[in-house]
Amino acid sequence: ARPRVGYFYSGKTGNQLLGEHIRKLSVRDRKSIPVVCREDTSVYDAICTMFLEDVGTLFVLKENGILVGVVSRKDLLKSSMGNQDLQSIPVGVVMTRMPNIITCHPEESLLSAASKLIGNQVDALPVVKEETDGLEVVGRITKTTITKAFVELGEGASV
Amino acid sequence: ARPRVGYFYSGKTGNQLLGEHIRKLSVRDRKSIPVVCREDTSVYDAICTMFLEDVGTLFVLKENGILVGVVSRKDLLKSSMGNQDLQSIPVGVVMTRMPNIITCHPEESLLSAASKLIGNQVDALPVVKEETDGLEVVGRITKTTITKAFVELGEGASV
Numbered sequence: 001a002r003p004r005v006g007y008f009y010s011g012k013t014g015n016q017l018l019g020e021h022i023r024k025l026s027v028r029d030r031k032s033i034p035v036v037c038r039e040d041t042s043v044y045d046a047i048c049t050m051f052l053e054d055v056g057t058l059f060v061l062k063e064n065g066i067l068v069g070v071v072s073r074k075d076l077l078k079s080s081m082g083n084q085d086l087q088s089i090p091v092g093v094v095m096t097r098m099p100n101i102i103t104c105h106p107e108e109s110l111l112s113a114a115s116k117l118i119g120n121q122v123d124a125l126p127v128v129k130e131e132t133d134g135l136e137v138v139g140r141i142t143k144t145t146i147t148k149a150f151v152e153l154g155e156g157a158s159v
Numbered sequence: 160a161r162p163r164v165g166y167f168y169s170g171k172t173g174n175q176l177l178g179e180h181i182r183k184l185s186v187r188d189r190k191s192i193p194v195v196c197r198e199d200t201s202v203y204d205a206i207c208t209m210f211l212e213d214v215g216t217l218f219v220l221k222e223n224g225i226l227v228g229v230v231s232r233k234d235l236l237k238s239s240m241g242n243q244d245l246q247s248i249p250v251g252v253v254m255t256r257m258p259n260i261i262t263c264h265p266e267e268s269l270l271s272a273a274s275k276l277i278g279n280q281v282d283a284l285p286v287v288k289e290e291t292d293g294l295e296v297v298g299r300i301t302k303t304t305i306t307k308a309f310v311e312l313g314e315g316a317s318v
Contacts, residue, residue: 154181
């Protein structure tokens with residue numbers, strides 16, 4: 001007969017349990033606010049927005065709010081090397097354009113999003129919802145998001 | 160009598176176990192190779208090094224290998240906004256200088272390093288050893304390091 005105790009051995013190792021715990025964290029609960037610009041914003045203004053908003057990646061939207069591109073600090077740094085007038089180059093020239101953008105969904109696990117950041121060597125993912133005319137951006141997941149979650153898990157906070 | 164089984168309830172929650180597991184990870188086991196330059200390297204050459212080595216932060220060393228500064232993609236992007244000749248500005252002008260540099264030690268926990276990254280809003284920490292004439296750089300911890308550890312923990316890999 002099974003001993004009458006209030007717990008049972010699940011057959012799982014400690015590592016498996018940890019994995020399960022991490023997999024419960026969701027993009028929805030962890031995403032931060034997206035910072036956006038237009039395709040015709042100048043590289044100069046995009047750099048200013050990055051500093052003012054203190055982010056490393058901007059999402060580039062069409063007038064109807066649909067995602068068309070992503071521009072990173074790295075893209076802007078590269079374009080600033082060429083001795084060009086940064087006020088005259090639009091973000092649309094230097095950004096990564098749809099459909100080559102790695103995205104995530106609010107329902108996705110934070111682990112899956114973290115795995116995309118590493119696997120695709122990007123610093124940020126737009127959190128998107130599918131609309132009839134494209135993807136609407138509802139949030140942002142970055143390596144900072146993941147590092148914060150790691151710290152909270154390590155400190156044993158209930159996350 | 161206690162049932163004869165090969166396991167015991169430790170009284171710890173999943174959160175506590177996860178926290179303990181994370182706290183065991185060390186900077187020594189996780190650090191990556193530091194990418195460095197000199198104080199008189201031009202901003203232009205520093206940007207090139209960043210792209211060639213695919214890093215977001217360079218550590219600036221004296222001739223004897225001692226840490227004098229840290230320069231980030233953000234610092235270089237800021238200096239490239241001013242319509243200046245990037246070849247004529249030395250890194251020493253735009254870098255963060257000792258003693259205002261947040262560092263970590265090989266013996267430190269990865270959690271402590273992650274906490275410094277978040278608390279000080281920096282993307283990378285030099286891993287340093289104390290020498291008689293200053294700090295020697297022996298590695299690099301970034302938000303990418305932490306994100307990779309998070310993914311491995313979540314996937315249940317033995318880390």
